[in-house]
Every structure is written in structure tokens, then in C-alpha cells.
Amino acid sequence: MAYSELPRLCRGDNKVENERILVTGAAGFIGSHLVDKLLIDGYEVTGIDNLSTGSIDNINHHFGKRSFRFIKGDVRDSRTVRNAVKGASVVISAAALVSGPRSIHRPLETHENNVTATLKLLEACHEVGVSKFLYISSAAVYGRARELPTSEECCPHPASPYGASKLAAENYVSVFNEVYGLDTVSLRLFNVYGPRQTSGPYGGVVSVFLDSVLKGRSPIIFGDGEQTRDFIHIKDVVEACLLAMKTDGVSGEVFNIASGQPTKISDLAKMIL
Structure with a gap:
């Protein structure tokens, strides 16, 4: 269960009735799982993705459903964004060029995908009168955290163009x-x-470790393995x-979504082995 301010969110159980939800990055790891759950819960869903990093296989089981519409398009394009937002009451912004290491090699592209695209989406939401905008950000905004556990009150100090782009957005x-x-x-x-997370060079450490083990290799640990992560x-x-x-009374808020439990990378490798 997510921690931090989640108890405040748990007080809200309002269902957004008869409203269409737009999910950007709908074919990605996080976006596709959001689409799954929203459709299960009875929402009308529009998904948009340019499929540059997302996979159509993550959402093609929804094709043909009357409650789901997919747009292959780029959220960096203003006209595409305006058309996608029309009819949506809630927008969940999950599209992003993810990964700190990748952003170091591609800072401008990271900015265009994560900042400029978000600004265009916000403008479109304002123009059409969207009821709520949910932004999927990242703990990368904290950079090398100066205190643990890291609360929302900690001053962000991004250590990569990716973290800087998420903070700017x-x-x-x-x-x-x-x-x-x-x-x-x-x-x-x-x-x-979780499922659908990529195991490539910019994938999450859990999926990368699992992929190594499934291929008969030992997970590669950088450093002494004592570094911790919150999974x-x-x-x-x-x-x-x-x-x-669905929760009222949290407009303008920023929340950490985490387990609250640190795990050493060396211990993670042992669990997977």
C-alpha cells in the first residue's frame, strides 16, 4: 500500500460517474495498468500514446470495447492534444521519457517530452474545462536525498535532466x-x-535483475550493494x-507514493536469486 499522505486520500470514496478519463502514455508500463483498472471499474477511457517506448501489446486486449478508445499520437503536438482532451473530465498524465541515465544523453528530448508536452496538455485542459488533472511525477525530483525517509517537505534537488524535467513539469x-x-x-x-516493466538498459532494477536470472546470469550490482531503494x-x-x-479537498497537493520500506540492492538480488 502506498504511504505518506495516503490516509488523507482514503477518506475520499467518490466515484467519478459517467465521465471519460484520458490517460496519456496509455501503452506504457504505468499507463496501461491505469487503463486496465479504470475499465474494470466501469469508466470510459481514452488512451493516447505515440508507441515510442510503450507497447501496443499492453493494451490491445481492450480493442473492440465500446468503453475504450485509443489514439496513436504524440502529446508534444498541440492539435493532437486538444483533440484527445475533448470530452474528458479527468486527465491522467503518465506520458514521459523516463530514466535518469537516458536523460543525461538526451536532455533536450527529455525536456520536450516531459515539460513542453505537459504544458501543452495543461493548456488544453484549461481551454476545455477539464475537471481534474493528475500528474504522474517521480521521486527523481529529490535527487540524492539528503534525509531518509524522504517526505514531501524535503527540498527537491534533481541529480539528472530527468529529475529536473519532472520538477519543472x-x-x-x-x-x-x-x-x-x-x-x-x-x-x-x-x-x-511489476508486470510489463521493461528490462532494457533503462529498465527498472527489479525487471533488469529478473531478466538476468531468467537468462541464467547473476544480477550485476554496482558498488557494494548497500544502497537502498523504496520499491x-x-x-x-x-x-x-x-x-x-476521486478524493476531494486535495487540489494542488503533491504526494509521495511509496512503500515506506528501504530495501538494499544486495538484498533485492538475494530475493530474486
Whole structure:
């Protein structure tokens, strides 16, 4: 279960009735699980993804359902975004170019995907009168955390272009809440793991370790393995997202979504082995 301010979110159990939810990055790891749960819960869902990193296999089991519509498009394109937002009451922004290491090699592309695209989406939401905007952010905004456990009160200090881009996008989300009155919530996800997570060079450590073991190799640990991470399962992340979407009285807030339990990388490798 996600921790931090989740008890406050748990007080809200309002269902967003008869409303269409737009999920950006719908074919990605997190976005596709959001689409699954929203459809199970009876929502109308529009998903958009340019499939640059997401996989159509993550969502093609929904094709043909009257409650699901998929748009192959890029959220960096203003016209595409405006068309996607039409008819949506809630927008969940899960599209992003993820990974700190990748962003170091591609900082401008990271900015365009994570900041410029978010700003265009916010503008479109404001123009059409979207009821709520949920932004999927990242614990990467904290960089090398100066205190553990890391609370929302800790000063962000990004250590990569990716972390900087997520923080910049968060700031735009906050501005649209303060200046334009858009109902927003930002969720800083820690180390998410679960089905559909990629195991490539920019994949999560859990999926990378699992892939190594399945291929008969030992997981590669950098350093002494004493470094810790907070891992949270994708199902708990989805639950937190839906609670944030349905809860009143949290407009403009930012929440950490994590397990609250540190795990050493060396211990993670032992669990998987």
C-alpha cells in the first residue's frame, strides 16, 4: 500500500460517474495498468500514446470495447492534444521519457517530452474545462536525498535532466492550479515494479535483475550493494492514482507514493536469486 499522505486520500470514496478519463502514455508500463483498472471499474477511457517506448501489446486486449478508445499520437503536438482532451473530465498524465541515465544523453528530448508536452496538455485542459488533472511525477525530483525517509517537505534537488524535467513539469502543474484554478494533484512515484516493466538498459532494477536470472546470469550490482531503494508494486501505484482522482479537498497537493520500506540492492538480488 502506498504511504505518506495516503490516509488523507482514503477518506475520499467518490466515484467519478459517467465521465471519460484520458490517460496519456496509455501503452506504457504505468499507463496501461491505469487503463486496465479504470475499465474494470466501469469508466470510459481514452488512451493516447505515440508507441515510442510503450507497447501496443499492453493494451490491445481492450480493442473492440465500446468503453475504450485509443489514439496513436504524440502529446508534444498541440492539435493532437486538444483533440484527445475533448470530452474528458479527468486527465491522467503518465506520458514521459523516463530514466535518469537516458536523460543525461538526451536532455533536450527529455525536456520536450516531459515539460513542453505537459504544458501543452495543461493548456488544453484549461481551454476545455477539464475537471481534474493528475500528474504522474517521480521521486527523481529529490535527487540524492539528503534525509531518509524522504517526505514531501524535503527540498527537491534533481541529480539528472530527468529529475529536473519532472520538477519543472510539477511547477507548471502547480501554476495552473494557482493561477487558472485547475484542480490538480501530483504524485511522486518511487521505484515502481511489476508486470510489463521493461528490462532494457533503462529498465527498472527489479525487471533488469529478473531478466538476468531468467537468462541464467547473476544480477550485476554496482558498488557494494548497500544502497537502498523504496520499491512499490504497480497495483499499489494504480490504487493511489485512483484515490487521488476521486478524493476531494486535495487540489494542488503533491504526494509521495511509496512503500515506506528501504530495501538494499544486495538484498533485492538475494530475493530474486
